[in-house]
Amino acid sequence: MRVRTTLWAVGWLVAGLLLASCGSDQSSATDSATRPAVAGADKLAACPSTESKPPVSNGLPDVSLPCLGSGPDIRLADLRGPLVINVWAQWCTPCREEAPYLSDLARRATGKVQLLGIDYDDPRAELAVKFAADHQLSYPHLVDADKHLRGPFKIGGPPISVFVDSDGAIAYVHHGPFTSQQQLDDLLLEKLGVTL
Incomplete structure (x- = not known):
């Protein structure tokens, strides 16, 4: 039971880190590639x-x-x-x-x-x-x-x-x-x- 709980916690931690790193990579790539459009x-x-x-x-x-x-x-x-x-x-x-x-x-x-x-x-x-x-x-x-x-x-x-x-x-x-x-x-x- 302890092993399963530990693995479950580690899995969530890894998933959270992956999501966080994907999110920051996407936003920085988007920020450098495009700028907000200004009317006119x-x-x-x-x-x-x-x-x-x-x-x-x-x-x-x-x-x-x-x-x-x-x-x-x-x-x-x-x-x-x-x-x-x-x-x-x-x-x-x-x-x-x-x-x-x-x-x-x-x-x-x-x-x-x-x-x-x-x-x-x-x-x-x-x-x-x-x-x-x-x-x-x-x-x-x-x-x-x-x-x-x-x-x-x-x-x-x-x-x-x-x-x-x-x-x-x-x-x-x-x-x-x-x-x-x-x-x-x-x-x-x-x-x-x-x-x-």
Whole structure:
């Protein structure tokens, strides 16, 4: 009787451990493979797959961030320019003020310069999606909810724009909003040699 009770208890213990481990494996696999859908995110530009490249001196940090819309996570160190990365948040008033200049640049820059947005320290993904859609920011956007870029980009608060050259090096970091289309166009020419 004692042997049977012991075996029965051991059987239940093993079954419980197996169920617990299966449950945790399933949830972690699901968490990493899928993210909760945010209404309207499918209407944003998809994040492209990027080819793995070695980090460069004075280049972008070796940080991977998830896409705000659809598409894979992007490792910043893989990116090459000419590229302008704009760090923004939907709660940021200066970000709203400069958004028309970035929208216009995206429309005119096809084939000359790439744009990438990074929604920074933003607790409301649904409002971030709405912000990008309402301002016609027709380029891919990533999410940095945990402020991974605070140190590398010296972010006190958004907006910040990072100009990346064709070798992947950071050519210039612009703190604060752009105040005119001409200012943005002049920086593209001066820092990246791009004329629109």
